Amino acid sequence: MSISPEASIGQNDVPSQRRADERSAAERAVRLLPLVRQATERLDHVVAGLGEDAVHQPSGLPGWSRAHVVSHLARNADGLVNLLTWARTGVEHPMYASNADRDADIEEGAGRLAQVLIEDLRASSDRFMAAAAAMPELAWSSGVTARRPVPFPAANIPSMRLHEVWVHLVDLDAGVTFADVPQDHLEHLVAEAVTRHINRPDGKRVRLTVELPGDRERVWDLVNGRDDPRHDVSGSAAAAIAWLTGRSDGDGLRGDVPVLPAWG
Numbered sequence: 001m002s003i004s005p006e007a008s009i010g011q012n013d014v015p016s017q018r019r020a021d022e023r024s025a026a027e028r029a030v031r032l033l034p035l036v037r038q039a040t041e042r043l044d045h046v047v048a049g050l051g052e053d054a055v056h057q058p059s060g061l062p063g064w065s066r067a068h069v070v071s072h073l074a075r076n077a078d079g080l081v082n083l084l085t086w087a088r089t090g091v092e093h094p095m096y097a098s099n100a101d102r103d104a105d106i107e108e109g110a111g112r113l114a115q116v117l118i119e120d121l122r123a124s125s126d127r128f129m130a131a132a133a134a135m136p137e138l139a140w141s142s143g144v145t146a147r148r149p150v151p152f153p154a155a156n157i158p159s160m161r162l163h164e165v166w167v168h169l170v171d172l173d174a175g176v177t178f179a180d181v182p183q184d185h186l187e188h189l190v191a192e193a194v195t196r197h198i199n200r201p202d203g204k205r206v207r208l209t210v211e212l213p214g215d216r217e218r219v220w221d222l223v224n225g226r227d228d229p230r231h232d233v234s235g236s237a238a239a240a241i242a243w244l245t246g247r248s249d250g251d252g253l254r255g256d257v258p259v260l261p262a263w264g
């Protein structure tokens with residue numbers, strides 16, 4: 001009797017499990033792309049409405065004008081395209097040549113006219129969406145690193161971009177707040193913001209309970225395996241995102257809300 005390769009491998013062994021994991025990573029990434037598109041359209045609309053004077057006024061971020069924020073969002077899209085290219089080709093493409101190059105590009109870009117900023121933002125967002133749409137299924141499972149030296153699967157990249165777009169839309173200080181984030185985006189934003197606080201050596205031991213649409217709650221433990229007293233914090237997703245990203249001191253959250261280490 002001959003045994004087909006499929007039958008001899010079996011459903012529960014490592015190759016088929018790996019294939020299932022790869023498929024689910026790709027599905028997770030691709031599911032987020034319409035949300036990224038929706039957030040990007042909101043961003044385009046807000047930036048297009050600013051005008052020459054307002055775009056060069058201060059943003060909500062210390063030392064940055066709105067033009068710095070727009071310029072940063074455009075370069076972030078390009079940096080994430082580099083990571084997608086790395087995942088797709090296997091050839092290392094760092095997000096930025098260096099932190100100094102990143103900062104210099106943002107600074108230089110911030111001096112441009114509003115129309116140039118708008119067009120640069122649109123073109124870079126389009127490049128990001130095109131690169132994400134062209135990813136082969138398997139490439140979403142390839143490991144890359146961004147600015148922090150922590151490897152992660154490329155499947156996380158759409159969530160990173162979604163987070164970046166919404167948080168900086170709020171930073172533009174042009175009328176959008178975290179309360180404007182659509183319900184189906186909220187959990188992704190909290191999950192992404194939490195990743196920057198997981199097991200940081202300077203982090204706080206926090207159990208964060210977040211209220212989500214549909215009367216759901218989700219719990220995150222920011223730092224595990226430490227003996228220090230645990231801070232139990234709870235509240236809305238919008239308040240949690242603002243706190244986790246350093247955009248609030250925890251306004252609207254309940255419990256023993258500690259000061260978190262700086263966002264970054």
Ligand SMILES: O=C(O)/C=C/C(=O)CC(=O)C(=O)O
Nearest residue numbers: 075076079102146147148149
């Ligand atoms: O997750 C990381 O390691 C890095 C994220 C970023 O660098 C996001 C930015 O601040 C940026 O693109 O400049």
